[in-house]
Amino acid sequence: MRYRDLNGPEFRALYNEVFPIVYRIAFRVTEDVLVSEELCHEAFVRYVERDGSFPDANQAKYWLIRVTKNLALNYQKRRGRERRAYQRAYFEPSHPSESGETAVLKGEASALVRAAVEKLPDKLKSVLVLKEYGELSYRDIAETLGITEANVKVRVFRARERLTTLLKESDVYVP
């Protein structure tokens, strides 16, 4: 199967199916169009230059999603470290001074929720990112991460529970 021939119909079909997913993940993790472009480009370059072939288009799709998700989370982790170093250097507070309710009213709650996602353990973060950012089904998440659907179900629930705890600690309003 020629999933890596850029001019072939197989690759174009795969690209059109997968790009919206990987871009969605990259953009929602990084919130930056240019960075998302770089991450998606990097993922597809790795795909084209990769040794070995995929048994079917689905395996290629899951591979691309996994690589993009890892690239985006690694980028965000690196950026978080740089931001913290910057804050330390200039004595800036690491949390906004407003209360949680005010933050919600000002529309900053989303940023706080995303920041809380970054604090999740990797196992929980991966499933939540693929579920909420990538909008993937449990089956697709299971295939992408190489785990069972039952495991995905448990991890998604635990990630939501942990996220709620983290947000309550950050004074963000959650029902």
Added chain:
Amino acid sequence: MSHEYQRLSSYFDNELDDVTAGIVKRRLENDKEAQKRYRRFALLREHLSTPVAGEEETREKVFRRLERHVPQHPTVWQRRITVPLPALAAAAVVLVTVGVFAFRSLILPVASPDDVADIPTPPDVDLTITVDQLDIQEMLDWLNRRDMLDQVTIELPDSPTFRLRGEPALIRASEIGRIPKGPDGNG
């Protein structure tokens, strides 16, 4: 209880079969805690599922960059070929064999009569020299010049151009030229 909320989480994601979804739905209508958690899941999703900007433009942009980055018509040297291991091994054996023969024929010298003349010949050494029939006269002259050999055995090739007459004669090198002629007048 945790299992019930886990099912609620799956219900929120629309991942339950119809029967289980029906059960969770009925519970949700009457259970305040379940309703609160459901609202929580919805709020988290609302915060996380932000609108995605720039997807259409980026899709084409990345594809064009990809086309530039990856050559679609690789040159001969860039082309990847796959050779089975047995074929590769056979090719290597053939290559080595041909190489050895080529080395032997090109590098190792072929002895000429002049080279033979330079070989020291100590006494009491049995030496067998195979000489082309065209060079026989030259060989005999050389043996005459040396005058060192006790005996010379000449084995004529089994060729239709020769006819054997009697037993091969044992002669001294110094006696060449004094061999009695045969009945037909030849030596």
